[in-house]
Amino acid sequence: MPELPEVETIKRSLAPRLLGRSILEADVRLRKMVEGMEPAELRRRLLGQVIGGLDRRGKYLLLELAAGDRVAFHLRMTGRLLLRPAGPAEEPHTYLVFRLAGGEDLVYIDPRKFGRLYYLPAGEELPPPLAMLGPEPLGADFTPSLLAGILAGRRGAIKPTLLDQRLLAGIGNIYADEILHRAGVHPTRPAGGLKEEEVLRLHGAMRAVLTEAICYRGTSKRDYVDGEGRPGDYQERLAVYGRAGEPCLACGHPIRRIVVGGRGTYFCPACQV
DNA sequence: TAAATCCTGTCA
DNA sequence: TGACAGGATTTA
Numbered sequence: 001m002p003e004l005p006e007v008e009t010i011k012r013s014l015a016p017r018l019l020g021r022s023i024l025e026a027d028v029r030l031r032k033m034v035e036g037m038e039p040a041e042l043r044r045r046l047l048g049q050v051i052g053g054l055d056r057r058g059k060y061l062l063l064e065l066a067a068g069d070r071v072a073f074h075l076r077m078t079g080r081l082l083l084r085p086a087g088p089a090e091e092p093h094t095y096l097v098f099r100l101a102g103g104e105d106l107v108y109i110d111p112r113k114f115g116r117l118y119y120l121p122a123g124e125e126l127p128p129p130l131a132m133l134g135p136e137p138l139g140a141d142f143t144p145s146l147l148a149g150i151l152a153g154r155r156g157a158i159k160p161t162l163l164d165q166r167l168l169a170g171i172g173n174i175y176a177d178e179i180l181h182r183a184g185v186h187p188t189r190p191a192g193g194l195k196e197e198e199v200l201r202l203h204g205a206m207r208a209v210l211t212e213a214i215c216y217r218g219t220s221k222r223d224y225v226d227g228e229g230r231p232g233d234y235q236e237r238l239a240v241y242g243r244a245g246e247p248c249l250a251c252g253h254p255i256r257r258i259v260v261g262g263r264g265t266y267f268c269p270a271c272q273v
Numbered sequence: 274t275a276a277a278t279c280c281t282g283t284c285a
Numbered sequence: 286t287g288a289c290a291g292g293a294t295t296t297a
Contacts, residue, residue, distance in 0.1 A: 002291065077281095112292095113279075163292090219291075223290090261274080281290100
């Protein structure tokens with residue numbers, strides 16, 4: 001569910017409330033959620049650790065612990081990470097409970113059980129999905145020429161290319177569509193076939209859309225809420241995603257829905273060529 | 274490059 | 286009841 005702007009919003013909402021808190025108990029109820037480690041081993045490693053910082057890489061949320069160890073969460077489609085008062089009232093599909101000093105629990109709730117957690121010891125090689133991540137589209141070093149290099153020679157459609165986390169980190173189905181609409185690029189255009197000027201527009205659209213979405217604290221279509229349970233507001237600003245049949249905000253032409261790379265794809269046939 | 278897979282909930 | 290869902294990996 002959450003893409004870069006949502007994970008960034010969760011990070012920002014949790015950071016001030018998690019810093020300096022120690023983990024008193026770690027209850028892992030979904031074995032397969034923990035990649036590469038037994039839940040008991042994860043618990044052993046977490047107990048007594050102090051949360052020193054929060055970070056984000058692509059769609060991963062990173063808890064920074066002492067000595068440089070980190071915990072990486074990926075919320076996939078329906079995962080929610082919430083900080084709430086410790087107590088017996090518990091939501092269905094709660095698969096992780098970190099009891100923190102100060103009387104609050106960091107809980108992970110995920111009806112579809114797609115989410116994953118990685119324990120990343122300091123100085124050890126990152127597991128493949130994290131190690132393979134492409135550049136951050138909002139990073140200072142993400143230039144139009146870097147984007148041009150990523151797209152060059154690719155025969156596949158531009159939309160699935162934007163979704164490939166090994167090429168670019170953090171863009172998901174909603175923002176891919178919004179970015180392509182902003183850039184005026186049709187989702188099925190071959191990625192390597194974009195003109196220099198179009199790559200420039202795509203680069204600008206990427207940074208503008210993602211930055212705006214963070215300002216609005218993300219998009220809440222169904223499940224997404226931040227670390228305090230607050231929905232985002234960017235669903236009010238979506239230009240194409242989920243708007244099939246409605247008029248394009250730029251030109252009035254009805255928005256269309258097609259399937260590209262197996263994903264529902266919304267675009268304006270008049271604005272996007 | 275597409276489809277199947279992992280899962281459950283919601284909506285038409 | 287069937288289609289679809291903000292993701293990603295594996296298989297064909």
